[in-house]
Amino acid sequence: xxxxxxKKARSLPKLRKLGPKHEWVTGVHxxxxxxxxxxxxxxxxxxxPTDVLSFEAPEVFREQGLLxxxxxxxxxxxxxxxxIGHPAKEELRVLLVHGLLHLLGQDHEGKGPKAHARGxxxxxxxxxxxxxxxxxxxxxxxxxxxxx
Numbered sequence: 619x620x621x622x623x624x625k626k627a628r629s630l631p632k633l634r635k636l637g638p639k640h641e642w643v644t645g646v647h648x649x650x651x652x653x654x655x656x657x658x659x660x661x662x663x664x665x666x667p668t669d670v671l672s673f674e675a676p677e678v679f680r681e682q683g684l685l686x687x688x689x690x691x692x693x694x695x696x697x698x699x700x701x702i703g704h705p706a707k708e709e710l711r712v713l714l715v716h717g718l719l720h721l722l723g724q725d726h727e728g729k730g731p732k733a734h735a736r737g738x739x740x741x742x743x744x745x746x747x748x749x750x751x752x753x754x755x756x757x758x759x760x761x762x763x764x765x766x
Contacts, residue, residue, distance in 0.1 A: 640683035644721060646714070647689045654691035669694045670713040672720035688717040715747045 649657075654667035661671065668691065675686040690713050699709035724740040 643683050644685045645687040648692050651693050667691045667694050670717045672717045685721040
């Protein structure tokens with residue numbers, strides 16, 4: 619699933635320019651709510667678990683194709699899948715695409731017109747990469763603000 623999303627992302631010219639020239643690789647860690655809450659507070663200063671966190675690799679590793687690491691909270695993922703009404707596997711795909719876009723430097727957080735424009739661009743990339751899937755995280759939230 620991740621390999622297919624990486625390949626599809628590389629096929630989009632604008633995204634291809636954001637990543638390394640080689641084949642793209644990323645690590646994925648699946649964690650519980652306690653670990654995700656700890657990571658979310660430590661790295662983002664936000665209490666409680668979130669669905670996905672992205673950690674970009676240092677440039678020396680990116681040059682070799684490693685984009686970074688994704689951490690996905692399984693209980694949050696399953697809850698979101700139930701709320702949306704699609705299988706957990708599809709929600710995992712949504713989170714992988716969202717995290718991948720963050721690893722490629724896409725962002726949707728912040729205030730003002732530039733942040734709003736970045737959020738729209740990221741939502742458009744999510745839509746292209748997910749195609750037949752349910753809407754991406756940004757479109758589900760109804761704005762350029764993050765859901766969690």
